[in-house]
Amino acid sequence: VRGQTRRGLLGAAAAAAASTLADGSASAAAAPGGDGDRRVAFHGRHQAGITTPTQEHVHFLALELVTDSPRDLAELLATLSHAAARLSAGEPVGPVATGTAPPLDTGEALGRGPARLTITFGLGPDVFAPGRFGLSTQRPAPLVELPPFASDSLQPGLCGGDIGIQACAEDAQVAFHAVHDLIRLASPAARPRWSLAGFGRTRNSRAGSTPRNLFGFKEGSGNIMAEDGAAVRRFVWARPPESPEWMHGGTYMVVRRIRMLLATWDSIGLDQQEQTFGRHKLSGAPLGARHEFDPLDLQASVDGRPRIPTFAHVRLASPQYNGGQRLLRRGYSYAGGVDEGAAGAGQLFICFQRDPRRQFIPIQHHLALGDLLGEHTEHVGSAIFACPPGCRPGGFVGETLVGEQRRLH
Numbered sequence: 001v002r003g004q005t006r007r008g009l010l011g012a013a014a015a016a017a018a019s020t021l022a023d024g025s026a027s028a029a030a031a032p033g034g035d036g037d038r039r040v041a042f043h044g045r046h047q048a049g050i051t052t053p054t055q056e057h058v059h060f061l062a063l064e065l066v067t068d069s070p071r072d073l074a075e076l077l078a079t080l081s082h083a084a085a086r087l088s089a090g091e092p093v094g095p096v097a098t099g100t101a102p103p104l105d106t107g108e109a110l111g112r113g114p115a116r117l118t119i120t121f122g123l124g125p126d127v128f129a130p131g132r133f134g135l136s137t138q139r140p141a142p143l144v145e146l147p148p149f150a151s152d153s154l155q156p157g158l159c160g161g162d163i164g165i166q167a168c169a170e171d172a173q174v175a176f177h178a179v180h181d182l183i184r185l186a187s188p189a190a191r192p193r194w195s196l197a198g199f200g201r202t203r204n205s206r207a208g209s210t211p212r213n214l215f216g217f218k219e220g221s222g223n224i225m226a227e228d229g230a231a232v233r234r235f236v237w238a239r240p241p242e243s244p245e246w247m248h249g250g251t252y253m254v255v256r257r258i259r260m261l262l263a264t265w266d267s268i269g270l271d272q273q274e275q276t277f278g279r280h281k282l283s284g285a286p287l288g289a290r291h292e293f294d295p296l297d298l299q300a301s302v303d304g305r306p307r308i309p310t311f312a313h314v315r316l317a318s319p320q321y322n323g324g325q326r327l328l329r330r331g332y333s334y335a336g337g338v339d340e341g342a343a344g345a346g347q348l349f350i351c352f353q354r355d356p357r358r359q360f361i362p363i364q365h366h367l368a369l370g371d372l373l374g375e376h377t378e379h380v381g382s383a384i385f386a387c388p389p390g391c392r393p394g395g396f397v398g399e400t401l402v403g404e405q406r407r408l409h
């Protein structure tokens, strides 16, 4: 690899991918009818992995660019999209049977099928820094650096990134494989900055039931549901005038790595847990209501005190409290290690929206100042990305921004 030009390498990877496509070798079909068999189209007006009903697993990757050439950036985005289209169809990114050369596809997803894999790309604010790629005039106004929040404990190594890649699948190994091979294809133009695997999705669709987070509460009951077209149009898809034309049909993704302190949470009573969220633990219903999808009544009171406490998570996060604004949440749990004598756990909070300046930022300011959940959580990682619209077969995500760079050469 060393000694090859970046362009040559990306070209070789793309050519290898194309040759596998042509001869159909190393196709990775799963047993017909199994979960692994189900595929989600990569191409379309919007990127997949946003209103796609949440899959069981995520593997998130943030890359940082080590090139400063606009043409390299365009080539890289095209290479990543072409690979993502193949992966989403359950195909390897390149040949595995390579003899003395390292296999182009690393092979661990062979035979597992597409498993509803989606790969969603976003571009971080630094991509638009003046003097870097000549893109500063194209920077979307909603793509602001997130401001500091009152309760932040951010670790720089867990923050930021130039290209955010959300790989979700029903199979953890399929999601891992996508990230593994995209890192290899991105080198040497970009290198991994941070990455995290997660499970136990936030619900974003009417289909199925609501999973629970690692505090044992149902998560996603009050979410924007993918089937609610009016809410998705109003709160998720970017469009002019606040977004430039190249982002039309895209969206903005905010990612927060939030540590969940099981040591303190597990020692408080059920009543206090329910007061913290403002919902009942078992049913998921708002406090005082019977059913999970009963409306939040923020005016209700008992003995002169609000039924849903003043500082309950759902009150402070609710549209009623935030000028009518909502988010499409698509978070996942993560776990590992030991944290203050308890199991190490957290949430990779991922949300999509039309304008973070009116959605995530003000909502998070409210939560950071008073949310009772803040006593048991700590925000340690943070990133924001502009996710361009989807692309047609043969096109690539980001071509509305840098497509011209490729055509010029």
Ligand code: HEM
Pocket: 213, 215, 217, 218, 219, 220, 221, 222, 223, 256, 258, 259, 260, 277, 279, 296, 313, 314, 317, 318, 319, 326, 327, 346, 347, 349, 360, 363, 364, 367, 373, 377
């Ligand atoms: C570890 C961190 C977090 C946990 C465990 C958590 C958990 C929950 C739970 C259990 C609910 C109620 C059920 C539901 O509607 O999903 C909820 C609602 C919600 N959360 Fe969180 N959350 C976390 C962080 C955040 C953050 C950082 C934000 C945004 C800044 C946020 C925004 C919301 C919103 C908008 C709702 C819906 C409120 C409504 O009913 O209108 N959450 N969350």
